Amino acid sequence: MRFLPQTDADRQVMLAKIGVPSIDALYGDVPKEKLLAQPIAGLTNHLPEMEVERVIGGMARKNLGTSEAPSFLGAGAYRHHIPAAVDHLIQRGEFLTSYTPYQPEVAQGTLQYLFEFQTQVALVTAMDVANASMYDGATATTEAVAMANRVTRRKKAVLSGGLHPHYRDVVVTHGHHTGFETVVAPLDAKGKEDLVAQLGPDVSCVVVQNPSFFGHLSDFTRLAEAVHAAGALLIVAVTEIVSLGLVTPPGEMGADIVVAEGQSLGNPLGFGGPYVGLFAAREKYLRQMPGRLAGQTVDVDGRRGWVLTLSTREQHIRREKATSNICTNSGLCALAFTMHLTLLGEAGLAKLAALNHAKASRLADRLAALPGVKLLNDTFFNEFTLALPKPAVPVVEALAKKRILGGVPVFRLHPAPEAENLLLVAATELNSDDDMAALESGLKEVLA
Amino acid sequence: MRFLPQTDADRQVMLAKIGVPSIDALYGDVPKEKLLAQPIAGLTNHLPEMEVERVIGGMARKNLGTSEAPSFLGAGAYRHHIPAAVDHLIQRGEFLTSYTPYQPEVAQGTLQYLFEFQTQVALVTAMDVANASMYDGATATTEAVAMANRVTRRKKAVLSGGLHPHYRDVVVTHGHHTGFETVVAPLDAKGKEDLVAQLGPDVSCVVVQNPSFFGHLSDFTRLAEAVHAAGALLIVAVTEIVSLGLVTPPGEMGADIVVAEGQSLGNPLGFGGPYVGLFAAREKYLRQMPGRLAGQTVDVDGRRGWVLTLSTREQHIRREKATSNICTNSGLCALAFTMHLTLLGEAGLAKLAALNHAKASRLADRLAALPGVKLLNDTFFNEFTLALPKPAVPVVEALAKKRILGGVPVFRLHPAPEAENLLLVAATELNSDDDMAALESGLKEVLA
Amino acid sequence: IEEPLIFEMDVKGRSGVDLPDVPQHKERLGSLKRKGAIGLPGLAEPQVVRHYTKLSQKNYAIDMSVYPLGSCTMKHNPRLNEKMARLQGIADLHPMQPVSTVQGALELIDTLAHWLKTLTGMPAVAMSPAAGAHGELCGMLAIRAAHLAKGDARKRILVPESAHGTNPATAASIGYEVDPVPADERGRVDLAAFKAKLGPDVAGTMITNPNTCGLFENDIVDIADAIHGVGGYFYCDGANFNAIVGRVRPGDLGVDAMHINLHKTFSTPHGGGGPGSGPVVLSAALAPYAPLPYVTHGANGFDLVEHDDGPDGPKGSFGRLKGFHGQMGMFTRALSYMLSHGADGLRQVSGDAVLNANYLLACLRDELTAAFPGTCMHEALFNDDFLEGTGVTTLDFAKAMIDEGYHPMTMYFPLVVHGALLMEPTETESKIGLDRYIGVVKGLAKRAKMGDAEYFRGAPYHTPRRRLDETLAARQPILRWKPEETKQAAE
Amino acid sequence: IEEPLIFEMDVKGRSGVDLPDVPQHKERLGSLKRKGAIGLPGLAEPQVVRHYTKLSQKNYAIDMSVYPLGSCTMKHNPRLNEKMARLQGIADLHPMQPVSTVQGALELIDTLAHWLKTLTGMPAVAMSPAAGAHGELCGMLAIRAAHLAKGDARKRILVPESAHGTNPATAASIGYEVDPVPADERGRVDLAAFKAKLGPDVAGTMITNPNTCGLFENDIVDIADAIHGVGGYFYCDGANFNAIVGRVRPGDLGVDAMHINLHKTFSTPHGGGGPGSGPVVLSAALAPYAPLPYVTHGANGFDLVEHDDGPDGPKGSFGRLKGFHGQMGMFTRALSYMLSHGADGLRQVSGDAVLNANYLLACLRDELTAAFPGTCMHEALFNDDFLEGTGVTTLDFAKAMIDEGYHPMTMYFPLVVHGALLMEPTETESKIGLDRYIGVVKGLAKRAKMGDAEYFRGAPYHTPRRRLDETLAARQPILRWKPEETKQAAE
Structure with a gap:
C-alpha cells in the first residue's frame, strides 16, 4: 500500500526488537472479544489512486458547479475569483503539512503570516486587535456572545432580525444549552428594525449584521451609543468581508466586537466549508478573547520574532477556565485569506468592492423591472432581496432546471410564511452581463 | 499591472538617478524611425486574471479531452495515470522557477535529481550512462545519429521501417540539410524486416525501434552483432518507456545508443509537448554524447555533491566544436519522469507494464474478432496495428463523432497508399472494460 | 535571510491583482460609503509569491521529516486528497444550491458517514463539527439534550487528569462542573476512584481511549458499564483513534459519542493549525439529538434536513452548531484517504x-526512561528521570532535536507524567527513518548525561530564531503591526 | 541535513503506487519478456514526497529573490500560467486526435502565432522548435533551404565574438563555417569588419540584438542591408527580446528569422533547465521554408498541415524538426502571460x-566598473577592473553573493569583456528589492577592495555544499549511482 512504508520484512525485524510475535500481540490491553480479527465488513478494500479519482470524480460530476452555470448565490457564502497564486502557495508542504506553531523556532513562517493576518483583519474592520481565526462566521458570532457575557457578567443577547439565520440559530443553540437568554428580533427583510427598545440592564450584547442578511446597510453609530449607555456590547457580524472595501467598517460605528466570515477572500465555496471566522475586538477586552493570538517578541539574540501568546486564555493551559474550547482553528484558510488580501492591497480591495457593488446594482435594476418583482432594498452592497409574486423555493428549482443558480430563497434558511416569497440575489465580479441576462430572462419565464 | 512592481513614482525616482528624463530616452540607440511610440495595434490590452481564464478556458472547452472519452491513442504518446504527488512536487517554486544548475552550491536539489534520473534511465534501458534529457524522442534520435556519425566518422544512417515516422522525418530532415545520407526502409507494418542487408562500410548506424511503431517486439541481438561487425552502431528507439518494465531492454540486445520518449512517466499528453527525450549510451562513447550531464564529486569540505560535468562537449564552452547545440533541455519533464518512476519503483513499474500489456492483449482479442478486421501483430506491448476493411482516417472521424478516440491512423503520420487502412490502437491502465466495449461496438457500427 | 512584514513592503497604489473597470451603476450605499484609507499595503504579485515562499521556508512540516508530536497524529497527507477536494463539482459548489443540483455532494457526505459509522460500530454520525473540540461540544450537547429530554439536567462530568485541555474546557463551556479523576500507577483511569465519584448528578464522562499516555484503557468496558449504570453517558475523545481504527470499534466498548479528527486519523492536512473536521459518531441513545443539518435518503435521491422543531421542541436535534453543512473540503480529503486504504489498509x-x-519505545527505553512498563499503543511516553541531575530539562532536550532536523516531540503532556516526552511516529514513518530518529534521540540523551547542559540550554542554534521571549510577548502584547512599534523592535 | 539518494533508501518490494490486479490475458511478448530485475529502488509515497521536498530546499529560485543571471531573463513566472496549462481540454489532449476534436487547441496555437507575428512585425512563424537553440536550428535550416532553393548552398555564417555559444554550435552543426566578427570598442559589432567579411559565399549572419553586452546594435539596419546586399539572410538571436518587446519590431530592422524564447520573454518557467519553447518568426523570404507542421484556416475551422512534398520537394517546408506539433504546454503558458499583459503591458x-x-548600472557604476559607457538595455555589464589587485576574482565575487541570499550574476560572459559580470534584473524586481540588492553588491565590492580576499575565496559558507570540485568530476566521471562508488565517496 502506497502510503505505508513498512514491508513485512521490516515488520518482522521490528517485532523481534520489541519482543512480541505479532502486531496483534501489541493489542493485549484490548478485551479479547472486542478485538477484530478481520478487516471490517461492509467497506471496500484499498484502491489505486486512479480508482479513487473515478469514484470521487463520479460524485463530483453529479453536481452542477457554480463555475458551470450563471450563479447568483450568496446568503453568507460568495463566489469570488481567487488568484492562482493563492492556491499554489497554500499548498506548499511547509504550510499545508505543518502543525499549530507551538514551537516558534520552526514555525516563524506560520507565526508571521498569522501576525499579518491579525493586522489585516484589525485594519479592515477598524478594530484594535484580531485573533488568528475561528471556524467560521457563525461560530465566531456565538464566541462573541459568550465573550460579551463574560465581559459584562450578564446573560442575555439581543439578536437582530437581520442576522444570518444560521448565525442566529447557532447562538440560540448555545444559549439554550449553556444558559444564556437570546432575544430574537423578527425577520427584518426591509432593514427597518430598531433594537434600542430591546436594551435593558440584563442585556450583555446586541448582535447586528452589516450588510444585513437581506443586504441592507445600516449606520449603527446611534445604536452603539445606546448599547454602551446600557452597559452592553455591540457585536457586528459581517458575512461578506469584501464589502469593507467600500463600506464604513464596524469599528468606525462603535462596535465592540466584530465577527465575520472570511471565505470571500482566498477560499472556495466548497459546499460550505472549511471557511474562516474572523474575530476582532477592542483592546480593552483582549484577555477575554477566544482563540489563538500570534504576538511579536524578540529572541535570545534580540531579533524580532513571533510566538503564540496570551495562551493562558486557552484550553490547553487554562483547561476548564479557558475563554473557549477552540483548539484547531482555520489556519490554512486564514493563510488563503491573508494572501488574497495581500495581493489585492488597498487599491485592489477597494476596486473589487466597487466592482461587486456595480454588478449587483446593475442586476437589481434589471430584476426589479420584471413584472411582479419588488426590490426590498434601498441600500445594499452586492446582495439584495426580491419579493417575488410566488414562493421562491420552486422558482429557484425551476431556474436550476434551466441550469441557472438564481439565488437563495430566504425560506431555505428560515422556513416561515413571511419568508416564502423572498429571494436573496447576489452578484460578484464573476458575473458577466451574459449571466445577468440569463437570470433576467430565466426569471421572467419562470414567473410568467 | 499585477506582475509589474514599479509604480510611476518609483520610475521617476529611478530615472532621476539614471539621469534621463524618460524610459524612452533609454532607447536612444534604436533608430528613431524604428522605435514605436504607442502600444502595437491589433492586440488586446492587459486583462485581469479571470478574463484570461475565460479566454483560454473557452479554447479548452472546444476540445474533446482524452479524459472525457474512451481513448486509445498512442503512436508515441501515451495516456497514463500520473500520481498527484508528481504534479504537486514539480510545481514547488524551488524546482519550477530555478535555472539550469550552473551554480552547484545553490542547485544541489536539481543536480541530485538529475543524477538519480540519469541512473534510472541507464538502469531501465540497461545502458552504461544517460544524459540529463533531450527535448523529446524524435530529437534524441537525430542526436543519436549525429553522435554515431561522429563516433564512426561515417555519414549514412539506416532507418527501420518500424521507426516512428516523426522520428524518421526528423532524422531525414537533419540528414538532408547537414549532409548525411539516410536510407529509409519500407514501412514495416508486419514486423518482418531484416536490415542486415543494408549494412555496408559507409553505414554509421542502424536505427530501430522497440516496440516498433506498429507495436511489434523484436530481438535485435543478431542485428546488433551484424551492425557491430560492420563497424556501425545500433541505435534503439523506445517510444513507450513503460514497456521496459516487462520487455527485454535494448542494452541487453547490444544497443550502443538508446533513445526514448519519456512522456509516459510523469508527463501529461499535453497535445504533444513538452515531452522529455531520454538518451543513454555505452560508456566508451561518453565524450561524444550530446546534452547535459550531472556528475558526482566532492566539495571543499570533502562532502559528496553533484555538478554539471564534461561541459567541454557543450556549446557554451565548446561553441562551434560542441557535440550538439542543445542548451535548454527538458529539466522539469525529467523531474516528473524521475518522480513517477521513483514512486513506482521496481515492483510498480513491472506491474504497470504488465497491466498495460494485459489491457492491450484483451482489447486486441476483442477487436480482432470484428468482421473484416485483421490484427497484424504476433507480438506487442500495449499497442498494435489493425488492418481495417476501409480507410482508417474516416473511421476515426466517425468514432470521434461518437465521442470515442479510437486510435491513430497510420496514414496520419505516413500518408501513403499502403498505410491507408492501418489503425494503431493502444490501451493503458486507464482503459476500463467499459472503454473497450465502447470502442468495440463503435468500431463495429462504423465498419458496418 | 530576514523577511519583512508585508506592511514594510508597501508601495502606495500598487496591487497584485488586475480587475476590470467598474461599469456605470447607481450607487446604493446610503450614508455608508467608506471614508479614508484602510491602511492595507500594496504589493505586486511577484513580491507576494516570494514573501510567502520565504515564510514557508521558515517552517517545519511533515513533508520534511518525522513530526513526532504525541497526540497530534502527524501522518503523511496524500496529495491525491488535495486534488480531489479541488475538483470542479466539489470546490465550486455553493452550500445553498438546490439539493437537486448537489446530489453527488450529498452522496459523498453520506458515503463518508457510512465509513465512519462502520469503522466505529455506531449507528449515527453528526457531520457538521468543524474540529475536534467542536465535536466535543457537539457530543456533550447531545448528552445534555438527552438528559434534558428526560427532565434531568445533571451537573457533573468526570474527566481524567490526563485529558486534553479541550475536554474540561468543553464541559465547562456548557455549564458542567468538571470533576477530575486521577490516573492509577499504570497510567490508566483509576477505576475505583472513578466509581467512587459516580452518582445521580453525573451527566457523563469524557475519556480518551487510547489515552494520552498512549495506553489502552483496559477497564474501558467496566467504565462504560459503570457510567451507564448511573444513567450517564460515555463521551470518548477520539483523538487517538489512529491506534485502533479497523481493529476495535468504539461502539463495541459502550461509547455513546466520539468525535473523529479527520485531520488526524484520516490525514486531512493540519495546515499550520487548521482547518480540521470533527464528525461525532453517536449511540442509539444519543442519535435523536444529533444537530442539524443531516443527510437522508429520500424518494428522489439524497435530501438535506436543515430544520426541525428546534432545541425547545419536544424531540429532535439539539439545534445548529455551525453555518452551512460542515467541512466538505475535509470530507472529500478524508474519503479519498479512506478509499485509498480501504478496510484492509486502515487495519494496517x-x-x-x-x-x-513500540519500536521507538523498545529502542529508546534503555537510554530514556519509559513512563510506564509494557508496550504502548500508537505513542511512546517517557518521563524526564533520565535527565535527572544533568541540568537539562525536557524543554532543552526537545529544542535540541531541532538542530538535528526534527520537530520536537510533545513536551510536558500529559500532565500526569513528570517532564513528559510524548512521541507519536504514525504509520507513515519507515523503519529506516525511525532508525535515524532513534539514533539522534539516543545521541542527545548520551550527550545530556555526559554533562553538556550548556549546549542544550542554548539550543536550537540553526533556526531562523532561537528561544523567543514568550514572557515579554505576553506581558507587553504586540498583536498587530503598527509603524512605530515594529520599527523599534526591528532595530 | 543530508538527503540520501533514492537508491540508498531502497526497500525491496515497496512501492509508492497502487495498481489494480492484472487481469487474465494472453501474453504476447514473444521471446522478449524481461528477465531479471531492473534495479530500481522501492519507496513509499511519504518517503518520495519528502525526498523531493528536501531536494527542492537545496535550490535557489526566482520565487525566493532576485535571480540576476544576465542573458537568462529570470522573471516572475505567474501561477495562472501553470493553472491554464493544466486545464482539462489542454493537458489531456493527445497530439494525434482528429483535428475536429482539437479546434480549441489549434485556435490557441494560431492566437499565439498572431501575437508573436504582430509583436515582431514578421509575416510567419514556425511554432514547433522546442527551445532557443532548436529555434536557431530551425531558422538556420530555413536560411539553408532558401539558398538551396536558389541552387546556391553557400558556406559561411558571420557570428560576432560576443554571441551565445549556441549560435556557432548551431551553424556548425548543419555544416556552415563559422566566421567570427569582432566587437568594437563600443561593445557592438564592428561594422567595418563585418562588411569586410561579406562575400557571395556568406549564407547569413547570426546576431543577438540587444546584444550580449546588453547594448542595442545601433548599426543594425546597416548590418541588415549589408547582409541582404550579398544575398545573405539575417538571423537574429531573440534571447534578449525582453528589452524591446512592444517597442521595436525586429521585422522593421530587416531581420529574416528570429527565435523567441517563450521561457524568457514570455515567462514560461525555466524548470531547472527546461522545457523551453522557441518559435521562430520568419520574413517573407524565408516563410515558404518553414517546417512542418503548421496551422491553417480551413473551410471547417482550423487545420493542421503535417505533410508536404518534403525537403527534397521543389518548394515547401524544409521538413520536420520535432515529434508532433511543438511545446503546447508552453504555448498555453505564454499566451496566458501575453493576454495578462496585453499590448500595453508588454511595452511596460x-x-x-x-x-x-539602468538603475543597477547607475547605482553600481561608481563601486564596480562598467564595461561600456552610457546607458544599457535590459542588462548591466561590468568588467573586473574594480577587483584589480584585490586578489578577488569574478568567480569569488559571484560566489560571495550566495551567502547574502542572492543567486550569482552571469560570470565570464560575454567573452569580449574581461572577467565579465552580467546582471539582468528583469522588470519584475521592485525598487525596494533592487535597492537591497545594490546595497549588497556595493558592500561586497567595498569588502573586496578592503583586502578581504580570503573571505571571498572561501565563499559561499552557508550552502548545503561549498565550492564543489569540478575538475575531479570531469576527470573521473561518476554519472550514475552504483553501490560501491557512491558509498565510498560518501564516507
Missing part, C-alpha cells in the same frame, strides 16, 4: 502506527 | 526591464 494503518511507536 | 515590461537594468 493502526497496526503499523502501534508497531512504530 | 520592456520599459521596466530596461529601467531596472
Whole structure:
C-alpha cells in the first residue's frame, strides 16, 4: 500500500526488537472479544489512486458547479475569483503539512503570516486587535456572545432580525444549552428594525449584521451609543468581508466586537466549508478573547520574532477556565485569506468592492423591472432581496432546471410564511452581463 | 499591472538617478524611425486574471479531452495515470522557477535529481550512462545519429521501417540539410524486416525501434552483432518507456545508443509537448554524447555533491566544436519522469507494464474478432496495428463523432497508399472494460 | 535571510491583482460609503509569491521529516486528497444550491458517514463539527439534550487528569462542573476512584481511549458499564483513534459519542493549525439529538434536513452548531484517504502506527526512561528521570532535536507524567527513518548525561530564531503591526 | 541535513503506487519478456514526497529573490500560467486526435502565432522548435533551404565574438563555417569588419540584438542591408527580446528569422533547465521554408498541415524538426502571460526591464566598473577592473553573493569583456528589492577592495555544499549511482 512504508520484512525485524510475535500481540490491553480479527465488513478494500479519482470524480460530476452555470448565490457564502497564486502557495508542504506553531523556532513562517493576518483583519474592520481565526462566521458570532457575557457578567443577547439565520440559530443553540437568554428580533427583510427598545440592564450584547442578511446597510453609530449607555456590547457580524472595501467598517460605528466570515477572500465555496471566522475586538477586552493570538517578541539574540501568546486564555493551559474550547482553528484558510488580501492591497480591495457593488446594482435594476418583482432594498452592497409574486423555493428549482443558480430563497434558511416569497440575489465580479441576462430572462419565464 | 512592481513614482525616482528624463530616452540607440511610440495595434490590452481564464478556458472547452472519452491513442504518446504527488512536487517554486544548475552550491536539489534520473534511465534501458534529457524522442534520435556519425566518422544512417515516422522525418530532415545520407526502409507494418542487408562500410548506424511503431517486439541481438561487425552502431528507439518494465531492454540486445520518449512517466499528453527525450549510451562513447550531464564529486569540505560535468562537449564552452547545440533541455519533464518512476519503483513499474500489456492483449482479442478486421501483430506491448476493411482516417472521424478516440491512423503520420487502412490502437491502465466495449461496438457500427 | 512584514513592503497604489473597470451603476450605499484609507499595503504579485515562499521556508512540516508530536497524529497527507477536494463539482459548489443540483455532494457526505459509522460500530454520525473540540461540544450537547429530554439536567462530568485541555474546557463551556479523576500507577483511569465519584448528578464522562499516555484503557468496558449504570453517558475523545481504527470499534466498548479528527486519523492536512473536521459518531441513545443539518435518503435521491422543531421542541436535534453543512473540503480529503486504504489498509494503518511507536519505545527505553512498563499503543511516553541531575530539562532536550532536523516531540503532556516526552511516529514513518530518529534521540540523551547542559540550554542554534521571549510577548502584547512599534523592535 | 539518494533508501518490494490486479490475458511478448530485475529502488509515497521536498530546499529560485543571471531573463513566472496549462481540454489532449476534436487547441496555437507575428512585425512563424537553440536550428535550416532553393548552398555564417555559444554550435552543426566578427570598442559589432567579411559565399549572419553586452546594435539596419546586399539572410538571436518587446519590431530592422524564447520573454518557467519553447518568426523570404507542421484556416475551422512534398520537394517546408506539433504546454503558458499583459503591458515590461537594468548600472557604476559607457538595455555589464589587485576574482565575487541570499550574476560572459559580470534584473524586481540588492553588491565590492580576499575565496559558507570540485568530476566521471562508488565517496 502506497502510503505505508513498512514491508513485512521490516515488520518482522521490528517485532523481534520489541519482543512480541505479532502486531496483534501489541493489542493485549484490548478485551479479547472486542478485538477484530478481520478487516471490517461492509467497506471496500484499498484502491489505486486512479480508482479513487473515478469514484470521487463520479460524485463530483453529479453536481452542477457554480463555475458551470450563471450563479447568483450568496446568503453568507460568495463566489469570488481567487488568484492562482493563492492556491499554489497554500499548498506548499511547509504550510499545508505543518502543525499549530507551538514551537516558534520552526514555525516563524506560520507565526508571521498569522501576525499579518491579525493586522489585516484589525485594519479592515477598524478594530484594535484580531485573533488568528475561528471556524467560521457563525461560530465566531456565538464566541462573541459568550465573550460579551463574560465581559459584562450578564446573560442575555439581543439578536437582530437581520442576522444570518444560521448565525442566529447557532447562538440560540448555545444559549439554550449553556444558559444564556437570546432575544430574537423578527425577520427584518426591509432593514427597518430598531433594537434600542430591546436594551435593558440584563442585556450583555446586541448582535447586528452589516450588510444585513437581506443586504441592507445600516449606520449603527446611534445604536452603539445606546448599547454602551446600557452597559452592553455591540457585536457586528459581517458575512461578506469584501464589502469593507467600500463600506464604513464596524469599528468606525462603535462596535465592540466584530465577527465575520472570511471565505470571500482566498477560499472556495466548497459546499460550505472549511471557511474562516474572523474575530476582532477592542483592546480593552483582549484577555477575554477566544482563540489563538500570534504576538511579536524578540529572541535570545534580540531579533524580532513571533510566538503564540496570551495562551493562558486557552484550553490547553487554562483547561476548564479557558475563554473557549477552540483548539484547531482555520489556519490554512486564514493563510488563503491573508494572501488574497495581500495581493489585492488597498487599491485592489477597494476596486473589487466597487466592482461587486456595480454588478449587483446593475442586476437589481434589471430584476426589479420584471413584472411582479419588488426590490426590498434601498441600500445594499452586492446582495439584495426580491419579493417575488410566488414562493421562491420552486422558482429557484425551476431556474436550476434551466441550469441557472438564481439565488437563495430566504425560506431555505428560515422556513416561515413571511419568508416564502423572498429571494436573496447576489452578484460578484464573476458575473458577466451574459449571466445577468440569463437570470433576467430565466426569471421572467419562470414567473410568467 | 499585477506582475509589474514599479509604480510611476518609483520610475521617476529611478530615472532621476539614471539621469534621463524618460524610459524612452533609454532607447536612444534604436533608430528613431524604428522605435514605436504607442502600444502595437491589433492586440488586446492587459486583462485581469479571470478574463484570461475565460479566454483560454473557452479554447479548452472546444476540445474533446482524452479524459472525457474512451481513448486509445498512442503512436508515441501515451495516456497514463500520473500520481498527484508528481504534479504537486514539480510545481514547488524551488524546482519550477530555478535555472539550469550552473551554480552547484545553490542547485544541489536539481543536480541530485538529475543524477538519480540519469541512473534510472541507464538502469531501465540497461545502458552504461544517460544524459540529463533531450527535448523529446524524435530529437534524441537525430542526436543519436549525429553522435554515431561522429563516433564512426561515417555519414549514412539506416532507418527501420518500424521507426516512428516523426522520428524518421526528423532524422531525414537533419540528414538532408547537414549532409548525411539516410536510407529509409519500407514501412514495416508486419514486423518482418531484416536490415542486415543494408549494412555496408559507409553505414554509421542502424536505427530501430522497440516496440516498433506498429507495436511489434523484436530481438535485435543478431542485428546488433551484424551492425557491430560492420563497424556501425545500433541505435534503439523506445517510444513507450513503460514497456521496459516487462520487455527485454535494448542494452541487453547490444544497443550502443538508446533513445526514448519519456512522456509516459510523469508527463501529461499535453497535445504533444513538452515531452522529455531520454538518451543513454555505452560508456566508451561518453565524450561524444550530446546534452547535459550531472556528475558526482566532492566539495571543499570533502562532502559528496553533484555538478554539471564534461561541459567541454557543450556549446557554451565548446561553441562551434560542441557535440550538439542543445542548451535548454527538458529539466522539469525529467523531474516528473524521475518522480513517477521513483514512486513506482521496481515492483510498480513491472506491474504497470504488465497491466498495460494485459489491457492491450484483451482489447486486441476483442477487436480482432470484428468482421473484416485483421490484427497484424504476433507480438506487442500495449499497442498494435489493425488492418481495417476501409480507410482508417474516416473511421476515426466517425468514432470521434461518437465521442470515442479510437486510435491513430497510420496514414496520419505516413500518408501513403499502403498505410491507408492501418489503425494503431493502444490501451493503458486507464482503459476500463467499459472503454473497450465502447470502442468495440463503435468500431463495429462504423465498419458496418 | 530576514523577511519583512508585508506592511514594510508597501508601495502606495500598487496591487497584485488586475480587475476590470467598474461599469456605470447607481450607487446604493446610503450614508455608508467608506471614508479614508484602510491602511492595507500594496504589493505586486511577484513580491507576494516570494514573501510567502520565504515564510514557508521558515517552517517545519511533515513533508520534511518525522513530526513526532504525541497526540497530534502527524501522518503523511496524500496529495491525491488535495486534488480531489479541488475538483470542479466539489470546490465550486455553493452550500445553498438546490439539493437537486448537489446530489453527488450529498452522496459523498453520506458515503463518508457510512465509513465512519462502520469503522466505529455506531449507528449515527453528526457531520457538521468543524474540529475536534467542536465535536466535543457537539457530543456533550447531545448528552445534555438527552438528559434534558428526560427532565434531568445533571451537573457533573468526570474527566481524567490526563485529558486534553479541550475536554474540561468543553464541559465547562456548557455549564458542567468538571470533576477530575486521577490516573492509577499504570497510567490508566483509576477505576475505583472513578466509581467512587459516580452518582445521580453525573451527566457523563469524557475519556480518551487510547489515552494520552498512549495506553489502552483496559477497564474501558467496566467504565462504560459503570457510567451507564448511573444513567450517564460515555463521551470518548477520539483523538487517538489512529491506534485502533479497523481493529476495535468504539461502539463495541459502550461509547455513546466520539468525535473523529479527520485531520488526524484520516490525514486531512493540519495546515499550520487548521482547518480540521470533527464528525461525532453517536449511540442509539444519543442519535435523536444529533444537530442539524443531516443527510437522508429520500424518494428522489439524497435530501438535506436543515430544520426541525428546534432545541425547545419536544424531540429532535439539539439545534445548529455551525453555518452551512460542515467541512466538505475535509470530507472529500478524508474519503479519498479512506478509499485509498480501504478496510484492509486502515487495519494496517493502526497496526503499523502501534508497531512504530513500540519500536521507538523498545529502542529508546534503555537510554530514556519509559513512563510506564509494557508496550504502548500508537505513542511512546517517557518521563524526564533520565535527565535527572544533568541540568537539562525536557524543554532543552526537545529544542535540541531541532538542530538535528526534527520537530520536537510533545513536551510536558500529559500532565500526569513528570517532564513528559510524548512521541507519536504514525504509520507513515519507515523503519529506516525511525532508525535515524532513534539514533539522534539516543545521541542527545548520551550527550545530556555526559554533562553538556550548556549546549542544550542554548539550543536550537540553526533556526531562523532561537528561544523567543514568550514572557515579554505576553506581558507587553504586540498583536498587530503598527509603524512605530515594529520599527523599534526591528532595530 | 543530508538527503540520501533514492537508491540508498531502497526497500525491496515497496512501492509508492497502487495498481489494480492484472487481469487474465494472453501474453504476447514473444521471446522478449524481461528477465531479471531492473534495479530500481522501492519507496513509499511519504518517503518520495519528502525526498523531493528536501531536494527542492537545496535550490535557489526566482520565487525566493532576485535571480540576476544576465542573458537568462529570470522573471516572475505567474501561477495562472501553470493553472491554464493544466486545464482539462489542454493537458489531456493527445497530439494525434482528429483535428475536429482539437479546434480549441489549434485556435490557441494560431492566437499565439498572431501575437508573436504582430509583436515582431514578421509575416510567419514556425511554432514547433522546442527551445532557443532548436529555434536557431530551425531558422538556420530555413536560411539553408532558401539558398538551396536558389541552387546556391553557400558556406559561411558571420557570428560576432560576443554571441551565445549556441549560435556557432548551431551553424556548425548543419555544416556552415563559422566566421567570427569582432566587437568594437563600443561593445557592438564592428561594422567595418563585418562588411569586410561579406562575400557571395556568406549564407547569413547570426546576431543577438540587444546584444550580449546588453547594448542595442545601433548599426543594425546597416548590418541588415549589408547582409541582404550579398544575398545573405539575417538571423537574429531573440534571447534578449525582453528589452524591446512592444517597442521595436525586429521585422522593421530587416531581420529574416528570429527565435523567441517563450521561457524568457514570455515567462514560461525555466524548470531547472527546461522545457523551453522557441518559435521562430520568419520574413517573407524565408516563410515558404518553414517546417512542418503548421496551422491553417480551413473551410471547417482550423487545420493542421503535417505533410508536404518534403525537403527534397521543389518548394515547401524544409521538413520536420520535432515529434508532433511543438511545446503546447508552453504555448498555453505564454499566451496566458501575453493576454495578462496585453499590448500595453508588454511595452511596460520592456520599459521596466530596461529601467531596472539602468538603475543597477547607475547605482553600481561608481563601486564596480562598467564595461561600456552610457546607458544599457535590459542588462548591466561590468568588467573586473574594480577587483584589480584585490586578489578577488569574478568567480569569488559571484560566489560571495550566495551567502547574502542572492543567486550569482552571469560570470565570464560575454567573452569580449574581461572577467565579465552580467546582471539582468528583469522588470519584475521592485525598487525596494533592487535597492537591497545594490546595497549588497556595493558592500561586497567595498569588502573586496578592503583586502578581504580570503573571505571571498572561501565563499559561499552557508550552502548545503561549498565550492564543489569540478575538475575531479570531469576527470573521473561518476554519472550514475552504483553501490560501491557512491558509498565510498560518501564516507
